[in-house]
Amino acid sequence: MDPVKMGKFLAGLRREAGLTQEALGGELGVTNKTVSRWENGNYLPDLDQLEAIGVRFEVSVDELIRGERAVQEPARERAEADAAREPGQFALDERVAYWKRKWRREHFASRVALALFSALVLVYSAAHHLPMPAGGAFLLAALLLCGERNRMMAYVEKRAFRP
Numbered sequence: 001m002d003p004v005k006m007g008k009f010l011a012g013l014r015r016e017a018g019l020t021q022e023a024l025g026g027e028l029g030v031t032n033k034t035v036s037r038w039e040n041g042n043y044l045p046d047l048d049q050l051e052a053i054g055v056r057f058e059v060s061v062d063e064l065i066r067g068e069r070a071v072q073e074p075a076r077e078r079a080e081a082d083a084a085r086e087p088g089q090f091a092l093d094e095r096v097a098y099w100k101r102k103w104r105r106e107h108f109a110s111r112v113a114l115a116l117f118s119a120l121v122l123v124y125s126a127a128h129h130l131p132m133p134a135g136g137a138f139l140l141a142a143l144l145l146c147g148e149r150n151r152m153m154a155y156v157e158k159r160a161f162r163p
Contacts, residue, residue, distance in 0.1 A: 004041035005067030011039040013057040028052055095160040103152045114144055 014024050014035075021039070022032040028049055037043040045053060050061045063070050090098070104111075118141030124130070 002041075002067060003044055006044070006065060007039040007041040007067075009064065009067040010053065013053075013059065014039075017057065024056075027056060092160065096156055099156040099159045100152065103155045107148070107152070111148060114141075114148065118144065 014021070019027075020032070021035040025032045025035045028035075030049070034043070038045055047061075050064055053059075054061050054064055059069065121140060125136070
């Protein structure tokens with residue numbers, strides 16, 4: 001907990017509400033000097049005062065202590081979108097997860113073969129002292145795996161983003 005960060009956050013909330021330190025202090029039953037000390041990070045409000053401040057500015061005590069608003073907008077937007085969906089419809093992230101799992105199941109054998117091929121290239125290059133260092137084999141494997149991922153995402157895109 002950073003008292004200075006918390007104080008700056010409290011000062012910002014107060015200014016957004018268009019209140020003076022004296023007005024906020026009057027609402028909370030403290031002096032304007034006390035509010036000033038909170039905002040400068042010299043003192044911290046009591047728990048009861050934190051709760052009252054949270055109610056006044058519509059923030060949680062946790063947000064006050066951390067000195068920043070919690071990010072909740074995407075969750076709220078997702079909940080609203082889920083509520084607007086027809087029964088039986090799936091959210092986009094659910095569709096994407098489904099099609100990824102399906103692609104991985106369907107291409108399991110090719111992915112295992114790719115891993116074995118990469119291991120064989122590494123072993124062969126080491127056994128025959130080829131100029132291709134071990135890092136090169138891993139780079140080749142990484143490139144092949146990236147290609148596989150691109151194939152999977154193209155598959156998912158065609159299916160999950162259908163209207």
